[in-house]
Amino acid sequence: MRGMKPVLSLPARVPRTDSPEDGDDDDRFSDQLVEAFLEAYTRPGDLVLDPFAGFGTTLVVAERMGRRTLGLEILPERVEHIRARVSDPSTVIEADARRLATLDLPPIDFTLTSPPYMTRTDHPENPLTGYQTLDGDYGRYLDELTVVYGAIGQLLTPGAKAVINVSNLRTGGTVSPLAWDVGAAVSRVLRFEQEIILDWDDPEDWYTNDYCLVFSSFDDESTGAAGRA
Template sequence: MERVLKISADELVAERPEAGFEDVHFTQALVREVLEQYSSVGDVVLDPFAGYGTTLVVSHQMGRKPVGVELLPERAALIRQRLGSNGVVIEGDARQLHRLEIGQVDLCLTSPPYMSAVDHPQNPLTGYSTLDGDYSTYLDELLRVFLAVKDCLRDAGYLVINAANIRTGDVVTPLAWDIAHMLRPHLAFRGETYLQWDRPLDFISGDYCLVFQKLR
């Protein structure tokens, strides 16, 4: 991938399945870039935080086999509506990925629900539905999710994570860098692409795609 990729905010808004889905993190153009670089036609593409299904829908359009895991029932139902019979959508908790019988995959492209290190009692990994949020625990649980992804990846397969560094007042949570740091002992870090939004959000300090590879 290019080291800098220009992203359109209007494109993101236009692609939302329904109005008000502000937590859709990336555009279909970004998914196409990743799929073209790190997968081939017929490959299995996993998104363990499937959200509204952007990764899965584009994967199908490009001749890949999409597999997604989504915690919230209404979102899982929406993805099934968008995909029809053209993929596998599991309603479940990504933290239980090792129990979900995903099988082997060639690429994982995902964007986990974000959390800042300050002023964030809502737990992203429960769909922000509980107030037991703790940043260190959140990172530990993300690590377990991505280690389960590693177990699903074929040798030389890729894990691509869209993650941002988050601004809360004067404090910046280096979420992208924290994810990269915790995964480096487990997967080969192949670099990052900076996502240059034409209209950056105030709470985003920097937005990135982090690329990791499972060694043979």
């Protein structure tokens, strides 16, 4: 049994991305970050969910480490991209995570994602439509993330953790405390356990800091004894 603070086997400076050649500016995890969380919080055979699968980093690394995987992604071209990277394309579902409760998903042993980001003001693009519509609304965005994580909470097995990677965003002279706002919003439906500060090897000037927020289910009586390993 591990203590409350997970032992993440990460270097002091974390590599930020493994695939800069893709040519777009949507952030992705490094394999090393995913490996460290899977090592700390899962066992082989566990089911790992990424509800905002993006380029599939969580799923590809989890598969490589002998975990079962499930990914949701709203943009068809990204779904295709991920399906080409994993060994079982049927584990990648083209779906809107906001409808997760209707998808009849199995129990989840761990979830790790970086949701699409949004600033508090001047952000008409809606992150939760993959920035495809101009009806962005910060309050609704936070509420909808709460809906996603409320549904995930219903699926978490005993001891399972939900980890959200999110930054506080610097735009011009202002900072949107997105990490705090997402943390507060998701805390309405999941129990907040701790934040892990990511000290990236090449930090961006558009955030003040980057975090992984760790949650568990309110129903989970094993909370405090973090980790499944």
